[in-house]
Amino acid sequence: PLTDKIGQLVNDKTLEGIAHVNNESNMREGVRIVVDLKRDAVAQVVINHLYKYTELQTSFGINNVALSKGRPKIMNIRDLIVEFIDFRMDVVIRRSKFELKKAEERAHILEGYLKTIQDEDHLDAAISIIRSSKTPDEAKTRLIEKSVTDNWHLPQGLFNENAIEHYQQSIGLSEKQVQAILELRLQRLTGLEREKIVEEFNELMNTIARLKQLLASEDLRYDLIKTELLEVKAKFGSPRLSEIQYLADEMRIEDLIEKEDVVITISHLGYIKRTSASEYRQQRRGGRGAIGSKTREEDFVEHLFVASTHDYLLFFTELGRCYWLRVYEIPEGEKQSKGRAIQNLIQLPTDDKVRAIISVPNLEDKEAIQDKYIVLCTKKGIIKKTDLEDFSRPRSTGVNAITINEGDQLLEAKLVTPSQEIMMAVKSGRAIRFAEDKVRSTGRGAIGVGGIEVDDATDEVIGMICVNSTDTTRNVLVVSEKGFGKRTAVEEYRMTNRGGKGVKTINVTEKTGALVAILDVSEKEDLIITCKSGITLRTAVASIKEAGRATQGVKLIRLDESDEIAAISKIEEQVDEEAILPEGEESTTDIAADGTDTAASNNDNDIATEETPA
Incomplete structure (x- = not known):
């Protein structure tokens, strides 16, 4: 135990200034060791000696090797932080590209819905073509031709600026849009469902604009990384139980000397x-x-x-x-x-x-x-x-x-x-x-x-x-x-x-x-x-x-x-x-601060008054 080690060092005269060591550790209070110091001891010097000679302070060696760009590399704390930030940056970029692709694909389908069902003439024409076509392929071909010939486009007044900016030049229907229209359930033609399609489309337009800005700006990506880390800290963080201090090797010899x-x-x-x-x-x-x-x-x-x-x-x-x-x-x-x-x-x-x-x-x-x-x-x-x-x-x-x-x-x-x-x-x-x-x-x-x-x-x-x-x-x-x-x-x-x-x-x-x-x-x-x-x-x-x-x-x-x-x-x-005389010294050796040798003092004062001109 630590107390036995301290006691041994005190007996060996390695540790000085310690009068008594008591182990007061228990299940309720945890670890508690009380070190009583001698009257003339300096507390910080004793603590520094305890750090140096006992397990009160212990260092652990770490072979801090990690993969960097596919190669093993010994890293310090700064290197690890840089690698982690680079990793998070890569994650944000790949995730944003994936989300952008999915958002654009979904927005493309919704665009086809809106070009067809938001205009009554377009909707009637689409239903007529579907009913009169013998096969799905024929229906696809006729719908594409009809949408291009009649210049089907997004209606005005229903969409936000991002939607208008990205799709105001879009004319007609694509093959994927026509396929989605053929698979559309009839209940989506109701007024309420049409409003939901418009709302979803506007949200997708905002998402697409945000993701494109994120991919174009490194500063925005760093801000996002910081925000996400703070969210993780708020959700899973706990108070630090250890304390960050200087390494033991950085303790100078004067720290051990009063x-x-x-x-x-x-x-x-x-x-x-x-x-x-x-x-x-x-x-x-x-x-x-x-x-x-x-x-x-x-x-x-x-x-x-x-x-x-x-x-x-x-x-x-x-x-x-x-x-x-x-x-x-x-x-x-x-x-x-x-x-x-x-x-x-x-x-x-x-x-x-x-x-x-x-x-x-x-x-x-x-x-x-x-x-x-x-x-x-x-x-x-x-x-x-x-x-x-x-x-x-x-x-x-x-x-x-x-x-x-x-x-x-x-x-x-x-x-x-x-x-x-x-x-x-x-x-x-x-x-x-x-x-x-x-x-x-x-x-x-x-x-x-x-x-x-x-x-x-x-x-x-x-x-x-x-x-x-x-x-x-x-x-x-x-x-x-x-x-x-x-x-x-x-x-x-x-x-x-x-x-x-x-x-x-x-x-x-x-x-x-x-x-x-x-x-x-x-x-x-x-x-x-x-x-x-x-x-x-x-x-x-x-x-x-x-x-x-x-x-x-x-x-x-x-x-x-x-x-x-x-x-x-x-x-x-x-x-x-x-002050007390050193051990073994006779008290007659010195004259006390309030000494009684008045004769010597009087003689000295006589000397003090002797002033000889230069």
Whole structure:
């Protein structure tokens, strides 16, 4: 039974999210199987798994061979419908020709009757000839001669237009008409019978005209076929008991995967994993964070970002290559797990490594990717813009995204739309803002143009963002390697041409360390900060104070003296701040959302008020 199969799959861990299965089928209600789901299960995902792994959905193969014009042919549904319509068309034509022939034969006989009995002189002459003839053949011959000689024709005023049109030129009697007259019973000569003959003749004339029009017009024949089919449906039709749906083969793998936001991390040594965003609970600014990924001593989280399980990921490497992967193809792991080597998922050479990742909801929707561009920048300040459509056809071997100059490396990749602005920041604490259209769109193999000028060999670009100055809800967030950060309004960064030095974005000191990150954020978002030691902190953007460009900001996370910021990413604001720590983690590891470490908070506020002029 189906319930036993479902139970077995649940025990084998093939089906997840099912708590209990109960068979409530009976003679009165019919088949009824109740599947109780676990609290966190997604109903549609469970249904899709049931369709795939059980007989809840079954496909039947059909060898759909039929005769077409006398030859066997494999047909699809459309072919069958076309053949049936052609068959019905042939039936209508042959039936109409048959009915027309019969109607014309009968009308010919009635015409002879009417020429003879509707005129008293003709009737008297016919009776006289019949009585005086010795044989039937003699009577036939004399009647034909008499009708032609005397111009016997249909009388006027008794017939419709069709009768007059078809028979007004008809003179005399034919041999078949004379034979019918000889066989005519005397009772048909009464007045009532004569009226019936006239009525039948007029009806036949209308039928003949209709059938001739039908045979002359294909549109009329199609209308007749449709009318007849609707009559059959009305008489014999019944409600459909089955449901027409997509074929099982058309079920995509993402239909079996819950759509949710996940946090994706890539370590310095190239280990990648995805973790449910719910595992990262929010803490207050200045907290110590929670234990994140378990990495080797020389490894740390280098990239951290949020995407949906159904998104496409574009990986851009130091050497300027691009690779593709679906988010659900990334192995799922707990927050503390190491992950899997990225070389197991994409064909990444050993001398190359991932430097930037872009998440795109759908690469197959041409309208969705139209007028969107990918902007790439390098550590030496080179910037390049290419149409997103150029990256919409994934290849397992990857493609070249940008030509990198010797001694340079790809650093960042962003999606940009027309009318947006681009900001680039360097390690020494400067940032530049210029319009997106200052960078001309080029092909994948191009080198790019200058975006920002770096100070010296020790300076380099640390990040790039795309902003919209008309959106006043978003700010520019900058973070230093020692955990200091601040929010600043976009308008404080004046618009310039690309290639300049830019303006100061943070006051870099020995206490703050060099600039390591720049993001565009809103107060309705959270930040996930990861340190090289593996510690991870989730904090609200709203808790970070706005400050001028030339300040050093506030402390976002308390770091050990030897620790530094490794990666920072933004995520939608967490509504429920009372999240439960992962199993086995000590509660002293983090500070709660309403934390009690007031000393740290007070110290941070003191730092926030330190504003050093540019």
